[in-house]
Amino acid sequence: MKPFLTVTIGVLASALNVLPAEAQPMDNSEGSTPLLRFPETVTRNGYDPVSQNATGIGSDDVGASQQSSTDDISKQLANPNGVLSTLNLKYTRTNFQGSLPGASDQSSNTLLFQPVLPFPMNSTDNLFIRPAIAYVWDQPVFNTATNSFDTVSGWADVGFDIAYGRTIPLDSGQLIVVGGLQGTIPTYSDVSGEQWRLGPEAAVFYIAEKGYLGAFPQHQWDIDGDYDYSRTVLELQAGLFLKNSWTVYTDSKFAYDWETEDWTLPLNLSVRKVVKFGNTPVKIDVGIDYYLDQNDQFGQDWALNVSFAPVVSNFIYEAFKR
Numbered sequence: 001m002k003p004f005l006t007v008t009i010g011v012l013a014s015a016l017n018v019l020p021a022e023a024q025p026m027d028n029s030e031g032s033t034p035l036l037r038f039p040e041t042v043t044r045n046g047y048d049p050v051s052q053n054a055t056g057i058g059s060d061d062v063g064a065s066q067q068s069s070t071d072d073i074s075k076q077l078a079n080p081n082g083v084l085s086t087l088n089l090k091y092t093r094t095n096f097q098g099s100l101p102g103a104s105d106q107s108s109n110t111l112l113f114q115p116v117l118p119f120p121m122n123s124t125d126n127l128f129i130r131p132a133i134a135y136v137w138d139q140p141v142f143n144t145a146t147n148s149f150d151t152v153s154g155w156a157d158v159g160f161d162i163a164y165g166r167t168i169p170l171d172s173g174q175l176i177v178v179g180g181l182q183g184t185i186p187t188y189s190d191v192s193g194e195q196w197r198l199g200p201e202a203a204v205f206y207i208a209e210k211g212y213l214g215a216f217p218q219h220q221w222d223i224d225g226d227y228d229y230s231r232t233v234l235e236l237q238a239g240l241f242l243k244n245s246w247t248v249y250t251d252s253k254f255a256y257d258w259e260t261e262d263w264t265l266p267l268n269l270s271v272r273k274v275v276k277f278g279n280t281p282v283k284i285d286v287g288i289d290y291y292l293d294q295n296d297q298f299g300q301d302w303a304l305n306v307s308f309a310p311v312v313s314n315f316i317y318e319a320f321k322r
Contacts (some may be wrong), residue, residue, distance in 0.1 A: 069245075070245040070274045070275065070276060070281060071241075071243075071244075071245050071274075073245075073274050073281045073311065074241065074245045074246075074247055074272065074274040074283075075207075075241055077272075077274065077283055077311075078207065078212055078239060078241070078247065078249075079167075079174070079176065079205075079207055079212075080165065080176050080178055080203055080205050080214065081125075081126055081165030081166065081167050081176045081178060081205075082118065082126060082165075082167075083118045083119075083120045083126055083314060083317070084118075084311055085115075085116060085117045085118065085311065085312050085313065085314040085317075086115075086116050086283065086309040086310065086311050086312065087113075087115050087116075087309060087310055087312055088112075088113065088114045088115070088116060088307060088308075088309040089111070089112070089113055089307065089308050089309065090110075090111070090112045090113075090114075090285075090305065090306070090307040090308075091109070091110070091111050091112075091305070091306045091307070092109070092110045092112070092303055092304070092305050092306075093107065093108075093109055093303065093304045094107060094108050094109075094110070094300050094302075094303040095107045095300070095301045095302050095303070096108075096140065096298060096299065096300055096301055097294075097298075097299065097300075097301040098294075098295065098296065098297045098298035098299055099296055099297050099298075100142055100149075100297050100298050101147055101148060102148060102149050103149075103297075103298050104301070105149075106140035106149055106298075107138065107140075108136060108137070108138050108139045108140060109136070109137050109138055110134055110135070110136050110156070111134065111135050112132060112133070112134040113132070113133050113134070114130060114131065114132040114133070115130070115131070116128070116130055117314050117315070117316045117317065118314070118317070119316075119317055119320075120317065121164075124166055124167045124168070124169075125164065125165065125166050125167075126164070126165050127162075127163075127164055128161065128162070128163045128164075128165065128180070129160070129161075129162050130160060130161055131158060131159070131160045132158065132159040132160065133155070133156075133158055134155070134156040134159075135153075135154070135155055135156065136153060136154065136155075136156050136191045137151075137153035138151045138153065139151060139152050139153060139190075139191050140298075142298065152190040152191055153190065153191070154187070154189030154190040154191045154192070155187045155189045155191070155192075156187065156189070156191055156192070157184050157185060157186050157187050157192050157193055157195075158184070158185040158187060159182065159183070159184055159185075160182065160183055160184075160185065161180055161181065161182040161183070161201060162180050162181050162182075163178050163179065163180025163181075163182075163201065164178070164179060164180060165177070165178040165203075166178075172208055173206060173207050173208035173209065174206070174207045174208075175204075175205070175206055176203070176204070176205035176206070176207065176214075177202075177203070177204055177205075178201075178202065178203040178204075178205075179200075179201070179202045179203075180200075180201050180202075181198060181199070181200060181201065182198075182199060182200075182201045182218060182220065183196070183197055183198040183199070183220070184196065184197035184198075184220065186225075193225070193229075194225060194226070195222050195224060195225030195226075195227070195229060196222070196223050196224040196225065197220040197221060197222055197223060197229060198220065198221065198223050199218065199219040199220035199221055200218070200219060201216070201217070201218040201219075202216070202217055202218075203215065203216040203217075205237075209241075210240065210241055211238070211239050211240040211241055212237070212238065212239050213237070213238050214236070214237040214238070215234065215235070215236055215237075216234070216235040216236075216237070217232070217233070217234050217235075218232070218233045218234075218235070219231065219232045219233070227259075228259050229259060230257070230258035230259055231255060231256070231257050231258065231259075232255065232256050232258070233253055233254070233255045234253075234254045234255075235251065235252070235253045235254075236250075236251075236252050236254070237249065237250065237251045237252075238250055245273055245274040245275070246271065246272065246273055247271070247272040247273075248269075248270075248271055248272075249270055249271075249272065250267070250268050250269055250270065251268045251270060251287070252266055252267055252268045253266060253268075254266075260295070262294070262295050262299075263293045263294075264291065264293065264294050264295075264299065264300070265291065265292040265293040265294070266289040266290065266291045266292070266300070266303075267289070267290050267291075267292060268287055268288070268289050268290075269287060269288055270285055270286065270287025270288070270305070271285070271286055271287070272284065272285045277310075280310050280311065280312070281310070281311040282308065282309065282310045282311070283307075283308075283309040283310075283311070284307070284308055284309075285305070285306070285307040285309075286304075286305070286306050287304075287305040288302065288303070288304060288305075289302060289303040289305065290302050291303075
C-alpha cells in the first residue's frame with residue numbers, strides 16, 4: 001500500500017481537543033511497514049441554548065453572552081451542540097514504538113487548524129459544516145530497502161464533517177444528540193492517503209451542572225483509491241467542571257481497522273482553562289494520550305496535545321442574517 005494520512009473530523013470533540021483531528025491512519029505496506037495513527041479529533045464547541053446572543057462573543061458587540069463569566073463560557077464550550085464560534089489551533093507530538101528496527105526512536109508532529117462557525121437553525125438545533133486542515137512534519141515511514149526509517153512532511157488530507165445537532169432540555173441537565181457525515185479529501189502530498197473517504201457519525205451527550213458524559217461513534221470507508229479502507233472509531237468523553245474556569249476531562253478514541261484487524265486503544269487525560277485576553281475568551285487545552293494497544297510492528301506509544309482556541313464572532317452566520 002502507498003503511504004497515507006487522513007484527518008478524520010468528529011462532530012463531537014467539544015470537551016477536549018477532539019480532533020480530530022486530528023489526522024487518522026497512515027498505512028505503509030502490506031504488513032512489513034508501519035501503521036501510523038494520529039488523533040482524529042478536533043474540538044466541537046458548545047453553546048448554552050439559554051444564552052440568546054453567543055455569536056457576539058469576541059466581537060465589538062456587547063451582548064448577553066459577552067457578559068458571561070469564563071466559568072459559563074467554559075461550560076458552553078463543553079456542549080457539542082451550539083453556536084459559540086472558535087478558531088482552533090492544535091499541536092500534537094506523537095512518540096512511537098514497535099518491533100521494527102528503530103521504532104522506539106521515532107516521533108512526529110502535527111499542527112491542525114479548524115474553524116468552527118455553526119449555523120443556528122432555532123433555539124435548540126444547529127447545523128455544523130467544519131473543515132480541518134493539518135500539516136505534518138517528521139512523519140516516520142519505514143523503508144524496506146534500507147531496513148530503517150525515513151521521514152516525510154506535508155499537508156495532510158483535509159477532513160470535514162456535516163452534522164445536525166439538537167438539544168433536549170431535561171430537569172437535571174441537557175441531552176444532546178448529533179448525527180451527520182464525515183469525510184476525507186486527499187491532498188496527494190507525501191503524507192496523503194490519495195483516497196476519498198466518507199462515512200456516518202453520531203453522538204449522544206449528557207451535560208449537567210457539574211460535568212458531562214458523551215459517546216461519539218464514527219466510521220469511514222474508501223469511496224475511491226487503490227486499496228480498501230474501513231475504520232471505526234468510538235470516542236468516549238467525560239469531564240468535571242471545576243472552579244476558576246478549569247475543566248478536567250478524558251477523551252479516549254478507541255479505533256478498529258477492519259482491513260488490518262488492528263486495535264488502537266488510547267487513554268486520555270486532559271485539562272482545560274478558559275481565560276480572557278481583553279474581551280476575547282480563549283480556550284487552552286493540554287492533554288496526554290497513552291496507548292494501551294496499537295499495531296505491533298509500529299504504532300503510537302504516547303502523545304502530547306496542546307490547543308489554543310479563541311472564541312470569535314460568527315461572522316459567516318452574521319453575514320447570512322443581513
